Amino acid sequence: MQSANVDPAASLFKLSPLIRLTLLLLYVSLTLPLPFLADMTVAVVPSPLLWVSIGLGGILLYAALSERVVLDSDGIxxxxxAWVPRFFRRGWSLPWADVTALKPRSTGQGGLVYYLLSKSGKAYLLPMRVAGFNRMVQRVQAETNIDTADVRPLAQPWMYFILLGCTVLLLAIDAWTIVTALSQTV
Structure with a gap:
């Protein structure tokens, strides 16, 4: 039996697991050696402060990667x-009846992002790194009657597989760096 508050036509789209895993591992690979290197080089910043900072940064990154897109009969x-404070990541909602257009904008790197335009003239960035992006775009088209045939994700999965491969190599180098640093301090 369904709750009265749940829309049976609602769809939930979370950030792609490939993207989430790649970005979290990249963060770890870039920050993990720092406290060990700080101890080895007797850096001005103490390693306990680095550990706390890395932990806080990891929590903030994980919060940003908890983005979800909900499509229901009312809107997007x-x-x-729930644990992410609103001042950190606010989110937004837009009723289908208020959507007037889907406009592409080029990025500084030459890619395309898309904005949903509302009747009030505000622009809302269409999330592009969700799992099931094509299904989400088809639902947007079905609800708004806006042609989305040319809408493609910003980054293709193969790009994240390459980044994941490079990150794994970096983690291997990190392991060597940490072992070397620990052997120097003993």
């Missing part, structure tokens, strides 16, 4: 996990 909504 971008939310974050």
């Amino acid at each position: 909504q971008v939310t974050y996990a």
Whole structure:
């Protein structure tokens, strides 16, 4: 039996697991050696402060990666996990009746992002790194009657597989760096 508050036509789209894993591992690979290197080089910043900073940074990154897109019969909504404070990641919602257009904009790197335009003239960035992006775009088209045939994700999965491969190599180098640093301090 369904709750009265649940829309049976609602769809939930979370950030792609490949993207989430790649970005979290990249963060770890870039920051993990720092406290060990700080101890080895007797850096001005103490390693306990680095550990705390890395932990806080990891929590902030995980919060940003908790983005979810909810499509229901009323509209589209971008939310974050309940534990993420609103001042950090606010999210937004837009009723289908207020959507007037889907406009592409080029990025500084030459890619395309898309904005949903509302009747009030506000622009809302269409999330592009969600799992099931094509299904989400088809639902947007079905609800708004806006042609989305040319809408493609910003980054293709193969790009994240390459980044994941490079990150794994970096983690291997990190392991060597940490072992070397620990052997120097003993």
